[in-house]
Amino acid sequence: MVAASTVSAPRVVVVGGGVIGISCAYYLARGGARVVVLERERLGAGASWGNAGTATPGHPPLNRPGRVAQGIRQMLDPTSPLYVHPSWNPALWRWLIGFARYCTQEHVERAVGIMAPLGMQSLALFDQLIVEERIECEYRREGYYDVCATEAGLGEARHEASLIAPHGYKPETLDRDELVRREPALGPHAIGAVFHPEASSMDPARFLEQLARAAERRGVELREGVEVTSVLIEGGRATGVALAGGGIERADAVVLATGPLGLELARRLGTRIPVQPGKGYHRDIPIGPNGAPHLRIACVLNEASVFCLPMETVVRFAGTMEFSGANRVMRRPRLEQLTRAGRLYFPKIGTARPVSEWCGLRPMSVDGLPIVGPLPGVEGVSVATGHGMLGLTLAPVTGQMIANHVLATGKARLEGLSPGRFG
Numbered sequence: 001m002v003a004a005s006t007v008s009a010p011r012v013v014v015v016g017g018g019v020i021g022i023s024c025a026y027y028l029a030r031g032g033a034r035v036v037v038l039e040r041e042r043l044g045a046g047a048s049w050g051n052a053g054t055a056t057p058g059h060p061p062l063n064r065p066g067r068v069a070q071g072i073r074q075m076l077d078p079t080s081p082l083y084v085h086p087s088w089n090p091a092l093w094r095w096l097i098g099f100a101r102y103c104t105q106e107h108v109e110r111a112v113g114i115m116a117p118l119g120m121q122s123l124a125l126f127d128q129l130i131v132e133e134r135i136e137c138e139y140r141r142e143g144y145y146d147v148c149a150t151e152a153g154l155g156e157a158r159h160e161a162s163l164i165a166p167h168g169y170k171p172e173t174l175d176r177d178e179l180v181r182r183e184p185a186l187g188p189h190a191i192g193a194v195f196h197p198e199a200s201s202m203d204p205a206r207f208l209e210q211l212a213r214a215a216e217r218r219g220v221e222l223r224e225g226v227e228v229t230s231v232l233i234e235g236g237r238a239t240g241v242a243l244a245g246g247g248i249e250r251a252d253a254v255v256l257a258t259g260p261l262g263l264e265l266a267r268r269l270g271t272r273i274p275v276q277p278g279k280g281y282h283r284d285i286p287i288g289p290n291g292a293p294h295l296r297i298a299c300v301l302n303e304a305s306v307f308c309l310p311m312e313t314v315v316r317f318a319g320t321m322e323f324s325g326a327n328r329v330m331r332r333p334r335l336e337q338l339t340r341a342g343r344l345y346f347p348k349i350g351t352a353r354p355v356s357e358w359c360g361l362r363p364m365s366v367d368g369l370p371i372v373g374p375l376p377g378v379e380g381v382s383v384a385t386g387h388g389m390l391g392l393t394l395a396p397v398t399g400q401m402i403a404n405h406v407l408a409t410g411k412a413r414l415e416g417l418s419p420g421r422f423g
């Protein structure tokens with residue numbers, strides 16, 4: 001929260017120009033703050049530009065009973081969606097051990113109890129943003145199919161659906177006939193699906209870009225190519241940030257929205273943020289006779305963990321989870337896997353060249369929940385990271401929570417998300 005003595009329009013520095021940082025900036029400005037966003041590369045340089053563009057609220061975290069055994073099996077299978085690069089990375093191994101500790105049924109139920117209502121709030125905020133700010137990003141509120149190829153996959157999809165149903169979600173199980181009636185491009189591999197009607201989809205790059213413009217219209221200053229090296233603390237509270245190259249940016253409050261990187265900024269203030277970069281890829285295949293079929297709505301290929309997002313002229317295939325450190329090295333076999341999985345479920349995909357190939361680093365928290373709220377031990381520093389596979393989904397509600405907390409304008413509802421929860 002900003003100091004009580006602060007004049008009516010506090011100055012807030014947001015570090016990081018991904019979808020989380022821009023959402024925080026937008027809602028802070030909407031709440032009356034003077035905001036500057038400092039981004040060390042360019043807006044969307046992290047995971048926010050090329051993701052699968054689907055707001056999929058309510059889903060349980062990756063930490064689930066049985067996940068460790070499944071993970072070990074997948075690590076031994078080069079065609080699986082999971083890849084852990086064999087190298088000595090103590091932070092990663094500490095994180096993996098911590099992750100395993102949260103793979104309990106009790107944790108899943110607690111996490112769904114937190115995430116399901118947040119997801120609903122975020123969807124409502126998306127609907128509001130799209131209309132009020134006239135954001136044109138191919139936004140479609142038409143749901144998505146969780147398409148399964150095995151009885152085991154369908155069983156798991158139905159179990160997940162049963163967890164979110166008590167929170168107001170209305171998932172619907174579809175048998176193969178009904179699924180193919182609705183999505184004729186699917187081949188014989190698909191045996192059924194769960195349809196999630198609440199979800200929405202969009203072009204994530206256009207959403208980010210236009211939300212940034214909306215923030216600018218509300219007075220937010222966006223500065224690219226500016227790296228923050230530390231948070232300045234005087235008398236136990238934040239007074240600004242230091243910049244690479246020597247400058248200083250003064251502020252009444254600082255929000256760290258640096259995705260999976262830049263976490264040393266919090267560590268130097270005494271709080272360890274247990275987040276690892278989880279690399280994912282996309283491949284955009286042009287729609288056409290020799291390319292991708294025209295899908296009606298988004299779908300996830302359950303067993304392959306690949307999202308398929310129909311966009312204006314392409315279908316985006318996005319997924320895979322690679323733990324190989326903080327780098328953007330593109331591994332060709334991981335990209336090939338996206339097309340291979342796509343062809344299994346959609347046999348008519350042709351050989352047209354992809355028009356875009358990309359990778360980005362998801363901020364994977366150790367317990368699968370976002371890390372949002374004030375840093376313990378110092379005044380005026382907040383964190384918003386750790387959204388993993390749901391950063392786009394939860395961006396609006398995260399921005400609103402941070403603004404409510406920083407400006408003390410409403411109930412921040414940060415229970416269970418605190419950066420101090422890891423001890």
Ligand SMILES: Cc1cc2nc3c(=O)[nH]c(=O)nc-3n(C[C@H](O)[C@H](O)[C@H](O)COP(=O)(O)OP(=O)(O)OC[C@H]3O[C@@H](n4cnc5c(N)ncnc54)[C@H](O)[C@@H]3O)c2cc1C
Pocket residue numbers: 015016017018019020021038039040041042043044045046047048049050051052053054055056226227228229257258259260261262278279280281282307318319320359360361362363384385386387388389390391392393394
């Ligand atoms: C393949 C793939 C598919 C995905 N699909 C979906 C999906 O369908 N739906 C969904 O909800 N989510 C999805 N995600 C996850 C989503 O993309 C991320 O959770 C989200 O983008 C995280 O946003 P962020 O703003 O926290 O981080 P980022 O986008 O990484 O932004 C952080 C920014 O901070 C900057 N930064 C870091 N350190 C500093 C510093 N010291 N000074 C200044 N700037 C700094 C970085 O340059 C970066 O631009 C997907 C991710 C991937 C990889």
